Amino acid sequence: MAWGAEWVAVRPDAVRVWRDPEVRRRLSWYMRVMLREAPPKFVMARSYPAGLDHGEDPWSLEAGELWRIHEKASSEFRRMWIRVREGSIEYRDLEAEPGESLLAVKAVLAHRLASPCILCERRCMVERRSGRIGACRLDYNVYVHSAFLHLGEEAPLVPSGTIFYGGCNFSCVFCQNHDISQDNPRGGLKVDPVRLASIQDALARKGARNINHVGGDPTPSLHIIMESLLHVESHIPQLWNSNFYMSREAMELLVDVIDIWLPDFKYGNDKCAFRLSGVRNYVEVVRRNLKTAAMYGDVIIRHLVMPNHLECCTKPVLRMIREDLPVDKVLVNIMDQYTPMHRVARRPHLWPDIARRPTREEVREAREYATSLGILWEPVS
Numbered sequence: 001m002a003w004g005a006e007w008v009a010v011r012p013d014a015v016r017v018w019r020d021p022e023v024r025r026r027l028s029w030y031m032r033v034m035l036r037e038a039p040p041k042f043v044m045a046r047s048y049p050a051g052l053d054h055g056e057d058p059w060s061l062e063a064g065e066l067w068r069i070h071e072k073a074s075s076e077f078r079r080m081w082i083r084v085r086e087g088s089i090e091y092r093d094l095e096a097e098p099g100e101s102l103l104a105v106k107a108v109l110a111h112r113l114a115s116p117c118i119l120c121e122r123r124c125m126v127e128r129r130s131g132r133i134g135a136c137r138l139d140y141n142v143y144v145h146s147a148f149l150h151l152g153e154e155a156p157l158v159p160s161g162t163i164f165y166g167g168c169n170f171s172c173v174f175c176q177n178h179d180i181s182q183d184n185p186r187g188g189l190k191v192d193p194v195r196l197a198s199i200q201d202a203l204a205r206k207g208a209r210n211i212n213h214v215g216g217d218p219t220p221s222l223h224i225i226m227e228s229l230l231h232v233e234s235h236i237p238q239l240w241n242s243n244f245y246m247s248r249e250a251m252e253l254l255v256d257v258i259d260i261w262l263p264d265f266k267y268g269n270d271k272c273a274f275r276l277s278g279v280r281n282y283v284e285v286v287r288r289n290l291k292t293a294a295m296y297g298d299v300i301i302r303h304l305v306m307p308n309h310l311e312c313c314t315k316p317v318l319r320m321i322r323e324d325l326p327v328d329k330v331l332v333n334i335m336d337q338y339t340p341m342h343r344v345a346r347r348p349h350l351w352p353d354i355a356r357r358p359t360r361e362e363v364r365e366a367r368e369y370a371t372s373l374g375i376l377w378e379p380v381s
């Protein structure tokens with residue numbers, strides 16, 4: 001691979017990392033899409049016929065009928081995608097009209113999931129279309145707070161065309177993006193699907209290796225993101241950078257359009273998840289979504305080492321990765337950059353356990369434990 005861009009001087013590891021055969025193997029789908037050797041999934045889904053009656057408008061159908069159509073088309077699509085990934089067939093453009101494609105059905109369903117909202121496992125059921133605000137602090141609109149080539153992500157992702165959406169379904173007391181996730185989530189640029197597609201195309205023209213949907217969390221914005229893919233012209237990998245608390249239904253929609261997943265796996269138990277992020281049933285939801293993601297796309301899991309949480313969180317998280325996922329296929333970023341911020345910084349006496357940075361010894365122990373479980377972390381940490 002030849003890269004001539006100026007960012008190589010800033011992140012030479014973003015080139016060097018691809019010399020590692022394990023990285024190439026574990027991120028093989030993402031790499032092929034990035035190199036334009038295979039189309040991104042959303043392009044395939046956009047030309048894949050949903051099986052609608054000729055001229056039928058998916059926007060006019062009931063949700064139950066749409067899910068029935070989606071289930072059939074999606075399962076066939078996934079079989080085809082697996083064969084394309086394995087190299088046993090070449091993808092050919094199936095030439096469905098975008099408005100009658102699997103992607104169009106997904107876009108309509110995403111809007112239906114958003115009001116009353118069950119996009120994430122909080123399942124607020126609020127009528128966002130009527131201007132009601134969910135636990136993510138969002139109405140029906142989607143707000144982009146910034147979009148730029150991010151040079152600070154994992155080496156295989158840099159430069160990453162990152163879009164920061166306002167709002168988050170978590171309330172992490174240590175959030176480093178609390179300005180857009182919790183304090184002022186509706187302060188960004190309000191975007192419709194066409195505008196969001198043009199932002200993605202602009203990032204691709206600037207040299208992004210991927211479109212990185214993040215926040216806050218991107219899940220509450222899924223309805224506009226999904227519809228935007230009907231309009232994106234660039235053939236660029238789609239990356240889902242999330243706390244992975246999506247509902248089962250939202251995950252069903254995402255699976256056929258995301259090429260590479262970047263999930264956070266923060267907590268090893270529900271008690272810590274509730275105390276520090278205010279969510280219930282965390283472990284079951286994230287494990288379920290992770291298993292699905294690993295079946296359909298490449299995965300780099302992020303785990304943030306928190307001080308004093310090695311035994312209750314870090315080690316159980318690493319053990320669950322080992323138990324649930326094909327560890328010879330995923331990469332794990334064991335992150336050492338936790339810093340007390342937001343509410344913890346203001347009132348450290350309320351969360352004394354996480355009121356400091358992790359020690360070098362804690363990070364070393366976390367990484368050694370991962371190695372002992374056969375988890376590969378070095379190329380992305």
Ligand code: SF4
Binds near residue numbers: 120124136220
């Ligand atoms: S995305 Fe927001 S409104 Fe929807 S269920 Fe989750 S927290 Fe509630």
